Amino acid sequence: MxxxxxxxxxxxxxxxxxxxxxxxxxxxxxxxxxxxxxxxxxxxxxxxxxxxxxxxxxxxxxxxxxxxxxxxxxxxxxxxxxxxxxxxxxxxxxxxxxxxxxxxxxxxxxxxxxxxxFFGGAVAHGIWEERCAGCGTCIIHDFDGLCPVARCAKSLLHGPCGGSSKGKCEISKETTCIWDSIVSKKMEQGRLNDLLKVRAVKDWRTARDGGPRRSIREELTK
Amino acid sequence: MRLSYPSNIKVIQVPCTGRVDILHLLNAIENGADGVYVAGCLEGECHYLTGNIKTRKKVNYVKRVLQEIGIEPERVAMFNLSSAMGLRFAEIAREMDEKIKALGPTPVRKKEAA
Known part of the structure; x- marks a missing residue:
C-alpha cells in the first residue's frame, strides 16, 4: 500500500x-x-x-x-x-x-x-517499511523476493557496497542491508551461484526517469 | 471511607481505560475542559491485559498535540491505581485539581462561552 x-x-x-x-x-x-x-x-x-x-x-x-x-x-x-x-x-x-x-x-x-x-507494509503494529520503489520492471525473482532497488540505499544490483556491516546499512543502524539478506538467503538455499548471473543494464525508462507513467488495460477501456 | 475530593472533577466511567480514545481527550479540551486525566489500573494488572498501556500512549499523543498547539501538556495526564486504592484516588484528584488551578483556565474558549 x-x-x-x-x-x-x-x-x-x-x-x-x-x-x-x-x-x-x-x-x-x-x-x-x-x-x-x-x-x-x-x-x-x-x-x-x-x-x-x-x-x-x-x-x-x-x-x-x-x-x-x-x-x-x-x-x-x-x-x-x-x-x-x-x-x-x-x-x-x-x-x-x-x-x-x-x-x-x-x-x-x-x-x-x-x-x-513510500510503497510498503506494516512490519509491526504501528511501524511501516518501504518495500517497493515502483520502478516499472520487477526483477525481485532474481533476488529471492527481496528488492535491492527499493531497499538498498544505492539501489545496487550486483552485490553489497563497503557500507554493509553486520547485516546493517551504513545509513542507519535501523536499516537492514538488503544485500546481506539476499546473500544470506541464497547461501541458506545453496543457490549462491545464482548471483553470478550477468544481467543487462536495467532499463530505467519504465521508472520515473521516463516521465509520468500510464497504465492501459484495453479490455477495460470504453 | 467517605473520602472527599474536589467537586469540580467530573468522573466518566469506562469499562477499561483501553476504551478511552485520543478523540475523547481532544473533545474534552475542545469543549472547554481545563484539564482531563485518565485513572487506569496499575500497569501489569489490566483485566484486559494491555488497555492501560495502550491508553498511556494515547494520552502521550494528546500531550504532544497540545504542545504543538502551544497549550500546557500537563492539562492531560494518566495515573495508575487499583480499585482498592480509594485514598490514592482522592489524592490524585486533589493533585490534579491543584496543578490545573496553578495553570489557570484553559485558553480554549468558545466565543459564545466567553
Missing amino acids: IVADRKSLEEILSMVKDYKNILILGCKGCVTVCNVGGVKEVEILASALRIARQKEENEINIDTNVIERQCDNEYVAQIKDSVGNYEAVVSMACGVGPQFLSEAYREQKFYPAVNTT
Whole structure:
C-alpha cells in the first residue's frame, strides 16, 4: 500500500490560516490502513485544528467527510454537491487525492495534510517499511523476493557496497542491508551461484526517469 | 471511607481505560475542559491485559498535540491505581485539581462561552 505521514499541525495551520470554513476529506484506501487519513485521523485533525484556532480566538468551522477512495473519479464525484460550501478543502489522502480533487473541481482549493512517503507494509503494529520503489520492471525473482532497488540505499544490483556491516546499512543502524539478506538467503538455499548471473543494464525508462507513467488495460477501456 | 475530593472533577466511567480514545481527550479540551486525566489500573494488572498501556500512549499523543498547539501538556495526564486504592484516588484528584488551578483556565474558549 501507499504509506504516508501526517504533516505537522503547524504546517497545516499555516495552510488554512486565512480560512474560516473548511472541509477535511479523508480516504478509506491506503491512508486508512496506515492510520494517517481515515475516519479517526480526520476527526483528530479536525479537533486539533479547532482547538488551535479557538486558542487564537479565531474560530474555524470544520466539516469532515471520508470517501471510499480519492483516486477514483466515481468516488470523487460523491462530494460534488458539498465541495462548493467551503473556502478550502484539506485532503488526508496520499498525493493522488488532492490532484484528482483539483482536476475534478477547478474552482476549489485543495491542500494536502500528509506527506506521501513510500510503497510498503506494516512490519509491526504501528511501524511501516518501504518495500517497493515502483520502478516499472520487477526483477525481485532474481533476488529471492527481496528488492535491492527499493531497499538498498544505492539501489545496487550486483552485490553489497563497503557500507554493509553486520547485516546493517551504513545509513542507519535501523536499516537492514538488503544485500546481506539476499546473500544470506541464497547461501541458506545453496543457490549462491545464482548471483553470478550477468544481467543487462536495467532499463530505467519504465521508472520515473521516463516521465509520468500510464497504465492501459484495453479490455477495460470504453 | 467517605473520602472527599474536589467537586469540580467530573468522573466518566469506562469499562477499561483501553476504551478511552485520543478523540475523547481532544473533545474534552475542545469543549472547554481545563484539564482531563485518565485513572487506569496499575500497569501489569489490566483485566484486559494491555488497555492501560495502550491508553498511556494515547494520552502521550494528546500531550504532544497540545504542545504543538502551544497549550500546557500537563492539562492531560494518566495515573495508575487499583480499585482498592480509594485514598490514592482522592489524592490524585486533589493533585490534579491543584496543578490545573496553578495553570489557570484553559485558553480554549468558545466565543459564545466567553
